Amino acid sequence: MKNKCHRLMGLITFGFLGLASLPLYGADGPYHWIKDIPVGGEGGWDYLSVDEAGRRLYVTHATKVVVIDLNKDEVVGEIGDTPGPHGFALAPRLQRGFSSNGKENKVSIVDLATLKTLSKVETGPNPDAILFEPVQEEVYAFNGRGKSVTVFEAASGKVVATIPLPGKPEFAAADPKAGRVYCNLEDKSEVAVIDIKTHQVVQCWPIAPGEEASGMAFDAEHHRLFLGCANQKMVMMDSATGKVVTTVPIGQRVDANAFDPGTQLVFNSNGDGTVTVAREESPEKLVVVQNLKTERGAKTMALDPKTHRIYLASAKFEPLPTPVPGAPRQRPKIVPGTFKILVYGMEPSPER
Numbered sequence: 001m002k003n004k005c006h007r008l009m010g011l012i013t014f015g016f017l018g019l020a021s022l023p024l025y026g027a028d029g030p031y032h033w034i035k036d037i038p039v040g041g042e043g044g045w046d047y048l049s050v051d052e053a054g055r056r057l058y059v060t061h062a063t064k065v066v067v068i069d070l071n072k073d074e075v076v077g078e079i080g081d082t083p084g085p086h087g088f089a090l091a092p093r094l095q096r097g098f099s100s101n102g103k104e105n106k107v108s109i110v111d112l113a114t115l116k117t118l119s120k121v122e123t124g125p126n127p128d129a130i131l132f133e134p135v136q137e138e139v140y141a142f143n144g145r146g147k148s149v150t151v152f153e154a155a156s157g158k159v160v161a162t163i164p165l166p167g168k169p170e171f172a173a174a175d176p177k178a179g180r181v182y183c184n185l186e187d188k189s190e191v192a193v194i195d196i197k198t199h200q201v202v203q204c205w206p207i208a209p210g211e212e213a214s215g216m217a218f219d220a221e222h223h224r225l226f227l228g229c230a231n232q233k234m235v236m237m238d239s240a241t242g243k244v245v246t247t248v249p250i251g252q253r254v255d256a257n258a259f260d261p262g263t264q265l266v267f268n269s270n271g272d273g274t275v276t277v278a279r280e281e282s283p284e285k286l287v288v289v290q291n292l293k294t295e296r297g298a299k300t301m302a303l304d305p306k307t308h309r310i311y312l313a314s315a316k317f318e319p320l321p322t323p324v325p326g327a328p329r330q331r332p333k334i335v336p337g338t339f340k341i342l343v344y345g346m347e348p349s350p351e352r
Contacts, residue, residue: 029290030265030346031277034309037073037341039066044334045313047087047129047256048302048341054092054112057302057311060085061339065099067115068341070304077115082108087130089139091154098139098154100127107141107150109157121157123150129169129183135176136196142169142183149183151199161199165192171257173218173225175239182225182239184213191225191237205242210235215257217266222283228254228268234278236286248286250276255299260308269294269301269312275344297332298342309345 043062050057050070057068058079065079065088084103090112091097097110106120107127121139124146131140132154141150142165149163167185169192174181181194185204189211193203207213207227213235215228224245227235233247234257253271259280260267266286268276277290298312317332 029277029292031275031290031292031310031344032346032348034343034345034347035073037068037075037343039068039075039339039341040337041066041339042334042336043339045300045315045339046085047300048311048313049088049090050302050304050311051090051092051112052304052306057304057341058088058090058097059313059341060088060099061313065097065110070307073343079108079110079115079117081117086128089130089132091132091134091137091139094137094154096154098130098132098141100130100141102126102128102144105143107139107152119157121150121152121159124148124162129171131172131174131181133174133176133181133196135179138196140172140174140181140194142172144168144170149194163194163199163201165201166190166204167192170214171216173216175218175220175223177220178223178239180239182216182218184216184227186212186214186230189213189229191227191242193242203242205237207235207237207244209233209247210244214255215268217257217259219259219261219264219280221261222280224280224283226257226259226266228257230254234266234268234276234286236280245284246286248276248278248288250288251291253299256301258301258303258310260303260305262305263308265289267301267303267310269299269310271297271299273298275301275310275312292344294342294344307345309343312342312344313339314342315339 055070059066067077089098099108124143126145127141128144129142151161167188170184172183210229212230213227217226225237250268251270251274273296275292295314298314316335316338
């Protein structure tokens, strides 16, 4: 009886620990479709950004940034005059947002309360990924065609540095404690390491066996970078040394990555209509726990750490015309009015 009691107490203790750290699994994995949020309009899209405290989702779309209330799951506003927006960075304490406008080589500084543009900052050619670094309170705009980073003060918009890069930048992440910013150099299959005080590239780390990484996520507690690579691998890298710790397989045409510190899950959103979900079981071990079916072309994503939901942009596409030998590959056209946000979470999934 005593042994049985000890065993029962052990199971109960393990159960509570599991509830605190693990998602609940359904038949095919922890994540399920929850709902669609209709947006409409015309044109393409790029990054999504979650303001956890402000309960908003910002979605770059065509020539504007769409604003969605995460408590109501509905569109509540938009930020205009952002030609070709790629990303939207947030500085909640300053009540500022920053849109990287690829078609005009500028970043818009936006008042988050009013959604009005306060000013614009000149950047290098085609600003794409963008982030707010909280220690120096500076914004980093990563210029795709310019192969550089424009750094400016978040409060004033004053440019403080232009950092040349040895390759084409993609996603980036900031590590305030280490005083570093990390950036994928897609065409070099490397990670550039930038010192936030000197604004200099201090190291470039190879990501082999990964190739051409686009998405990047960061686990600050365990000092791990997660890189979504074009050769269908996710690389887990030590952010202190640049050592590639391990890899796991992912879907095709990955774009974005996200890490949830509450569940230790890492997400890779792929253009083939899947999200690869992996668990960081230890700082040395990654395990794929789900290949979540989404929709074709839904390759950009954002995570809400509060609810553990993920959000992906999607739309319907027209059929491709018959290929012409020797002609450039054509992209499918988006059906006007079908743009939407897909919502996935761990709560029970309603019927479509």
